[in-house]
Amino acid sequence: MKRVVITVVIIALALGLGGFGIWVGNLPPGSTAAPMPVPATETAATLQALAPRNERPVIAIIGLNDATETTDYLMPAGILRRADIADVQLLATEEGPVSLYPALSVLPDATIAAFDAAHPQGADYVIVPAMSRDDDPAVMAWLREQADKGSTIISVCAGAKVAAAAGLLEGRRGTTHWFYLKELLGEHPGIHYVADRRFVVDGRIASTTGISASIPMALTLIEAIAGRARAEQVADEIGVGQWDASHDSSAFRLTRPFVTAVMGNVLAFWQREEIDLALTPDFDAVSLALVADAWSRTYRSRALTSAPDAEPIADRDGIRILPDRIGAAGAAIAPPGLTKPAAALDATLAEIAGRYGGPTANVVAMQLEYPAKAL
Structure with a gap:
């Protein structure tokens, strides 16, 4: 999804601020339709x-x-x-x-x-x-x-x-x-x-x-x-x-709210932060993957794992994660532990909404193509 940022930035530069505003205005507002059941x-x-x-x-x-x-x-x-x-x-x-x-x-x-x-x-x-x-x-x-x-x-x-x-x-x-x-x-x-x-x-x-x-x-x-x-x-x-x-x-496409939120976060480059996820022996790699993925798609933050040493840590299913660094740094976020993965993702989206605003949380859900409720 890095190409999303590149595409939006190139369009903005090519059109100029005025033209970019027109382009964004012509984008669809989004969809709220419920999916049809599968036969x-x-x-x-x-x-x-x-x-x-x-x-x-x-x-x-x-x-x-x-x-x-x-x-x-x-x-x-x-x-x-x-x-x-x-x-x-x-x-x-x-x-x-x-x-x-x-x-x-x-x-x-x-x-x-x-x-x-x-x-x-x-x-x-x-x-x-x-x-x-x-x-x-x-x-x-x-x-x-x-x-x-x-x-x-x-x-x-x-x-x-x-x-x-x-x-x-x-x-x-x-x-x-x-x-x-x-x-x-x-x-x-x-x-x-x-x-x-x-x-x-x-x-x-x-x-x-x-x-x-x-x-x-x-x-x-x-x-x-x-x-x-x-x-x-x-x-x-x-x-x-x-x-x-x-x-x-139809609910997943380039929309005015999506482009506006992405551009706002990209341009606010001085507001970047690192999110620390401490690896503990009771973590679940599925929940960790969803949480780390979500925090790293805000265009405001990226998730890094930390541990007491550089040795890989295996989760409940034998998936071995290598810590990004020894010792915590950045903004500490409670690691997902054995939280149910779907609940961990929903909680993370809510936390992102509280930290950066609902539009940014929706940008993350859009990239994950996750049918979450608007935040």
Whole structure:
């Protein structure tokens, strides 16, 4: 979403202040429409398409070491691991930690080479987050190999651009984050875009809308693998009431309130601050990812983790986070601990609204493509 700022700033400079005001005035005010329910037959077809080929499937989540989206990478891993219905591995293209954006750093479980040696038959499911490069050669080759081995490929958010670059979305129905939709369809006109769905499944290829859509996607995958009752248990643990594919796509786009809030925060460069999140032994990586991601999307702040030493700290599900620094600094925010992830995100948005104003909290929700109430 850094491109949002770049795009808005370039337009402002190109048009001048007067022209920029006209452009902002011509933007839509936003949408408050409620999403339409998804037909039961469509939901049943989705679950059937995602049905596992093995009793305890292997799920691989691939990342680039230099930059992979925070919540896209960590949230599916944490949600699927707590379900305990599959072997879930965080992978990287190379040795070493994965630097996530806009926040956090994590130690993966294995490289793609090590995974291939241990699982020559391939993964049952491969989850593809947004990455700094859509066409990394190692990622492209590995995704094609996994698809050829029969893996179900699930792109999250702008990870659809990665899957599309590998040729996996050609001629298929799909979706992506609202901000990248025009770019995706412009570069890959063979994709059949489906509006008003948080995720779309076409055969062995699935895609989701923005960042927060990995929550319903992960729960739907749990339901496909282990049944509705297990999915309901996990949904309750993370604080989610429903997880179908319903979505109001028209609510997520460049609007006057969004652009005005972003530009105001970007121009107020002297008001930047760092938000300190102290890592404690009882933290939950899913909640931490959502909280750190949200604080780092305000254009007023960025989240950094701290710990007594530089050693990685594992959460309840074995996800190993590397602290950004030793000792706290900046504005201390209470770490999420074992707070239910959905509640942690809602509380963070409310805290952002209290600190920077409701428009900034709505900017964050818009970037996460999170259907939160106006703050």
